[in-house]
Amino acid sequence: MTIRACDGKGRTTRSSTVVNVADEPRLLAEPRGGVPEVITTLDDFRRMILRFAMADGSVAADAERASGFRYGHEDWLVQFKREGAGIALVDPVVLAEQGANWADFNLAVGDSAWIIHDSLQDLPGFADLGMRPKALFDTEMAARLLGLSRFGLAAVTEHYLGLTLAKEHSAADWSYRPLPRDWRNYAALDVELLIELEDRMGAELRRQGKDGWAREEFSYLLAKGMEPKERPVQPWRHISHINALARDQRGLAVARGLWTRRDEIARHYDIAPSLLLPDAAIIEAAQRKPRNAREFRAIRSLNERVRVHTGGEQDKMFERYAPIQREVKPVVWKDAIAEALALRAADLPVSPPSGNDEGNAPRSMRYWQDHHPARYARLQAARKVINQIADDTRTPADVIVKPQLIRNLCWTDDIRSRDVAEFLHGQGARRWQVDLIAASVTRAIM
Structure with a gap:
């Protein structure tokens, strides 16, 4: 049911929904104001x-990308909703070509x-497009803080x-134009509630x-999300x-060579790298290290076009990229493997030290137990008190503090000698x- 409350000054606040947990959830098939x-x-x-x-009031926002189809991760559709303004579906790519400036939108919504x-x-x-939110309410983080075991959008709307x-088009190729009505409906529902x-x-x-x-988490997420993303060194x-x-250095060289060549081609054609060569094929080639034509042909994943069979319209979306896939011949991968196998030992990649990744403590508990039992005991004691705090506050332990x-x-x-705080x-x-x-x-580990 729906209720309206007063704010203490006689004014009526925005209505909120009260859910009877015994009620069966109802399907919202399309936005109440129609599909824009x-x-x-x-x-x-x-x-x-x-x-x-x-x-x-606040601005509901979402975006759709073409991950799994296109090389980049840019937004192909952005969605907004605000009380009194309705839902807006915006094509940021075509608008950018026309010189659209998001600064005016930033000004329009202000500090909301x-x-x-x-x-x-x-x-x-959003940051790449020029949007600059001043404040954030992340419904997924709120769900995690509130202890929900499922925190996807559909699960959260059902719960509250x-x-x-x-929800039927999450894996769609959002670079496709024109967008079918049911896709627009899906996108609008993402901001409707x-x-x-x-x-x-x-x-x-x-x-x-x-x-x-x-509030602290939202501020942290906003700052982190608006930072320029750093490309990994490797x-x-x-x-x-x-x-x-x-520690297979020669295998790592093959993997590096195949990944690098795949990335160059994918960037050139603006196609998802996985549609040219799946990661599983790279690993198989790196393990088997084919040194002649017969051994290379025996690795089927290096010689066949990547196909996706979902039994639905997604198959047709993937087929749009078949001409590009056919342009890339298996000899491309064969040459990349041969170059890696011919590298001098001094040019082979070196595995990072085991047990320590980029300055972080090791993740393997077996490594802790076998090589650092005192540290392992200390870690177990810390985990025990954090789990107790998690139970007491009904908040997941990994939200209370990042395990790393x-x-x-x-x-x-x-x-x-360490000040824990x-x-x-x-x-x-x-x-x-x-x-x-x-x-x-502090009391647990000292």
């Missing part, structure tokens, strides 16, 4: 900005909070509003005494299951996290 068209002209863009400037679900997915793309969303969620979840955060925690080491090559921070703390050589601050923990756990962790 996509804004593709500067005149329509300016009219949208005027609507949002004349409205008030942007409501985003899983903001670190969308804020970098008793509504499930029609965010304002109501902010109302309901904000009230629950206050009830549980976690609204201060949430991006090829992010190949799926690269650890399968362990506690591993780093317990990896310290001279732990007794100062260390956690230096590692990026928020003030609420430090205030909550520092004293208890």
